[in-house]
Amino acid sequence: MSLEALDRLRSRQALQGIRRLLVISGAPGWCEARATELSERYDGDWLWVSPQPRDGRYCAPGALRRLLGREFMHAVFDARQGLDAEALAALAGTLKAGSWLVLLTPDWRAWPVKPDADSIRWSDTPQPIPTPVFIRHLRNCIEADAHTLLWRQGEALRAADDDRPHWQAASGAPLAGQRAILANLRRMTTGVAVVTAPRGRGKSALAGMLVHSWPGAVIITAPARAATDVLSQHALGRGFFIAPDALLQALEEGTAPHGDWLIIDEAAALPAPQLRRLIAHYPRVLMTTTVQGYEGTGRGFMLKFCASVPGLRHYSLTTPVRWAAGCPLERIIDEMMLFNDVLPEPGRVAFQIKDAPVENLWRSAPALAKQVYLLLSGAHYRTSPLDLRRMMDAPGQRFVTVRGDSAAAAAWLVEEGGLPPLLSFSVWAGLRRPRGNLVAQSLAAHGASPFAAMLKGLRVSRIAVHPRLQRQGYGSCLLAGLSAHARGYDYLSVSFGYTEELWRFWQRAGFQLVRFGTHREASSGCYAAMALRPLTPAGETLVRLQRERLMRDVRWLEREVDEKIPVNAAQASTLNxxxxxxxxxxxxxxxxxxxxxxxxxxxxxxxxxxxxxxxxxxxxxxxxxxxxxxxxxxxxxxxxxxxxxxxxxxxxxxxxxxxxxxxxxxxxxxxxxxxx
Ligand SMILES: CC(=O)SCCNC(=O)CCNC(=O)[C@H](O)C(C)(C)COP(=O)(O)OP(=O)(O)OC[C@H]1O[C@@H](n2cnc3c(N)ncnc32)[C@H](O)[C@@H]1OP(=O)(O)O
Ligand SMILES: Nc1ncnc2c1ncn2[C@@H]1O[C@H](COP(=O)(O)OP(=O)(O)OP(=O)(O)O)[C@@H](O)[C@H]1O
The missing domain is CATH 1.20.120.890 (tRNA(Met) cytidine acetyltransferase, tail domain)
Structure with a gap:
């Protein structure tokens, strides 16, 4: 395909209201030259997302979150050294109709075996590792997609399918979905409403329309003011913006501005305790939040926070407004990140673990691996594309399932511990904190024994049961069967956001509480709890020691937390x-x-x-x-x-x-x- 043909494609894609992925693969300098050529050829914002700072509009992958709610025409995502999957998905959501998302990758054939710098964030290895499973998955998605352009060094630019109707951009008047929600909101006399949707569905615009049409005072808050551009455009100058911390302080001092409504845009980015204080003060509250795979906290928000607000009204928007329905860029990102894959029905399920925990499940049984990921991301607020990458390529991960026709319950296990004695001691002393080993290191760093991290543990990193099968004993069956498959380990462990309900589940499976955090986690609004189930005599001693310590300490810990810690306090006023x-x-x-x-x-x-x-x-x-x-x-x-x-x-x-x-x-x- 020639550059002139590319020009024609670009003109048509603006009319069709779509965005497209254009992959450039080869030597780093060659990729950069092609991307520069394109940015000179097509007018636009050309935001560069790259770990290497550069002149012009630039953003580091990790900082992309701050740009959520902003919009750009054309962007380059530099994955030559490594690929931050969440950042790629987040960037795609900011691009306006007609945009290119230019993805720079290493040489196509060498890419799967090249160490990926992003792996350092999630693999718990000291050096970056190659991530062949994820990269091959990405390559397959790109090669099979007729709407994506692929330009490999030494080859012609691969053409893309282009047969689509023209698009009618929204006019400014509320669209059908927005109209229906607005009508309900205007009738509200008191209460809390939340609007959730994937990216670009018109949530912020809807909030702006409410501000504009409401006759009384409306207070607007959002984690970043820049992210309220769209809201302000549709509010046409009405409403009063105040940053969340300033509003919280004003609430404390009794000087908070009066308002009929409080609007909290991108509410999931605020910690739950803060949200709770904000919503308690105003008669009517509207929260908007993005719920999609890369918005891990958005999911937590829906699952935990919203469930705890009595009488909450939940609305959602489905049709894209920033681009046309069926946009090829949205489709390929969904496919790469498994955002839209549907969890299959498990059929008849036997109460037993079929196989011992499997390493590299994605290599040995990719279809089952996908079901496990869908099960975990559907049920678990923390699961995000970073986990997809970890699950596919990180060492030391194991998976175990209970299944019928497909996975009905799954646990993701991580091998931990086995540190050399001096290193364990140094972790205890606060001198070292190598990557990984969450529970094992915590037992040493915050616990009773300097040598705790020497023992080997198998941590249940995530566990989930098919939503239709929950509370029928499948989760417990999974945990009960684990011991038989955990030879060589001293204990099973878990770290989870404490609720009484969830604790009952772990306790019934023989886990003993050994640690209770003193700060609520921002993502879940819960205290982190750690529990162990011993498997060997050494494991028993460890659990006994940690448990005795917790019983001696609980009276002091309870001063720091506003939750009853479920252990019996022991008399402990002397020093042992x-x-x-x-x-x-x-x-x-x-x-x-x-x-x-x-x-x-x-x-x-x-x-x-x-x-x-x-x-x-x-x-x-x-x-x-x-x-x-x-x-x-x-x-x-x-x-x-x-x-x-x-x-x-x-x-x-x-x-x-x-x-x-x-x-x-x-x-x-x-x-x-x-x-x-
Ligand atoms: C490390 C971690 O992953 S911690 C997070 C655990 N995972 C989740 O919260 C995801 C959503 N929930 C689920 O997938 C499942 O409900 C699990 C894994 C929590 C429990 O598996 P199930 O097969 O449903 O539980 P099972 O029938 O064996 O035992 C019932 C107990 O589980 C707990 N439980 C069940 N559902 C829930 C739930 N939605 N929230 C909290 N606890 C629950 C309760 O203690 C329940 O006992 P109860 O009926 O007396 O209240
Ligand atoms: N009814 C409308 N008329 C005209 N433009 C609209 C309308 N609704 C939304 N838009 C525009 O569509 C784009 C996407 O809307 P908006 O930013 O509200 O979506 P969002 O769901 O909040 O997206 P994100 O999750 O990315 O923040 C914006 O440019 C907005 O101005």
Whole structure:
């Protein structure tokens, strides 16, 4: 296909209201030259998304989230070093009708075996790894798609199918879907409504139309003001924008502006506790949010937050407005990321695990692997294209299913632990934090034993049951069958967003609670809980130790959280051997203060020294700024140093010989660090 033919295709695609993917594959310099040529040939914004900063409109892949809600004509996505799948999908959503999305890739044949820089974010390996399964999947999608252009170095540009009717862009008046929702919103006297849709369906425009047509005051908030451009256009100058943190502060001070409505655009990007405070204040609230695979939090928002708002009215928009229905770019992105694939019905399902946990499921049984991904992403708010990449290519992943005609329940397991003794000790001491090993490292870093990360664990990273089969025992059956397939591991583990309901599920499967976080997670609004099920005697000892520690600490932890922690508190006001270790770890190495919180509380009960920095924090519950101001400290870092100094002083006052012996031992651990 010649460049002149490309010009004709581009003119027609503007009239047809579609966007197209144009893949350029070859040597890095050749790809860049072709993309530059195209950007000079076609007028537009030409946003470059690349890890390498450059002149002109540029955005790093990780920063693309900030551009959600903005719109561009033409963009280049530079995947020559690595491919951030979420960023690619997010970028596609910002492109206006008539745009090219130019994707730069390595040489077509070499691409699957080339290390992918993006893998460093999700593979838990120290160096980037090749990601052949995902890249082959992408190549197959592109090669099979007659609407996508492929330009490989040394070959002619592959032509694309072009047979489509002309498109009628929306006029500015509300479209049928928007009209119906607006009518309902205008009738609302009180309450909370949410509008969800995939990208470019006219959610923000709808919010703007409500602002414009409402006779009274409307307050608008959104995580980023730039993302409210579309809303403002349709509000025609009405409404009052205020940033979420400013609004929250105003609420606290009692100076919040009055409004009949509060509109929260892209609400899912705000943490649940903040949202809860915002919606409580205004009589009517409209939230909009994008719900699609790469909007992991959007899904969490729907599943968890909306379910917790009584009487919430939920509306959705389906027809695209930013581009024509059936747009080839939207279709190929959906296909690459499996956004629109439908979970098959499982049919008759036996209550048993058919196979032992399988590694590389995507290679051995791709159809089943796809069902597992769909099952997890449908049920689990956290599952996103990053997980698709991890699932396809990261080492140390295993999958296990209960299935009939297709997967009915699935668990995604991750191998953890087995760290060398000194490394485990260093993790405990806060000196090292290598990638991966979420639970195993946490058991050492925040837990009772410096050697906890040496044991081998199998973490249930995700588990999901087909929506039609939930609460019929399939999830429990999956967990019950796991032990038989976990030879060589000391324990099974899980880290999950705590709810009483979910905890019952894990508890019935023999898991014991060993850790409870002190901050609610932004994505779920829940505290993170960790639970273990021992499989070997070493695993039993570990679980017993962690459990005893939690029972001794719970009374102090409950001061930090507004949730009942489901363990029986043990009497613990004296210092035991483990407290001494933890306190020495805090005083003489780099253990974080939160990890030693309960031991520090017990320390204060056992010494009479003034210890002003520690007592201000733990007994008087003052904030960092307040303590620093009183003690003349420069900030957080100086305060931590003061806490460590006071802890060392208190330990010496209790037993100087013991404190010095621990200090010497720990300084040896510090000295050996360079060996890793
Ligand atoms: C590491 C993680 O993945 S944590 C997140 C777990 N996954 C999810 O929340 C995804 C959606 N939910 C599901 O897929 C399933 O409901 C699972 C995996 C939680 C449980 O599997 P099921 O086969 O439904 O459960 P099973 O019948 O074996 O046991 C019932 C118990 O599971 C728990 N449970 C079932 N459904 C839910 C739910 N939607 N939310 C929370 N807990 C649930 C309850 O404790 C229930 O006991 P109850 O009836 O006394 O309340
Ligand atoms: N009724 C309408 N008339 C004219 N233009 C419209 C109408 N509805 C939406 N649009 C335009 O369509 C585009 C997409 O709309 P909007 O940004 O509201 O969608 P969205 O679902 O919020 O998208 P995103 O998820 O990307 O933020 C915008 O350019 C908007 O101005």
């Amino acid at each position: 051997k483990r407290d001494w270790w933890e306190l020495a770890g805090f005083a003489f190495t780099h253990r974080p203060p939160q990890a030693s919180l309960a031991s520090l509380q017990r320390l204060l009960l056992n010494v009479r020294l003034p210890l002003p920095a520690l007592r201000a924090w733990l007994e008087q519950r003052q904030c960092v700024t307040q303590i620093c101001a009183t003690l003349g400290l420069t900030g957080q870092k100086a305060l931590r140093a003061a806490w460590r100094r006071e802890t060392a002083q208190a330990l010496r006052a209790l037993n100087g010989t013991r404190a010095d012996a621990l200090m010497k031992l720990l300084s040896r651990v510090k000295k050996f660090q360079p060996q890793f």
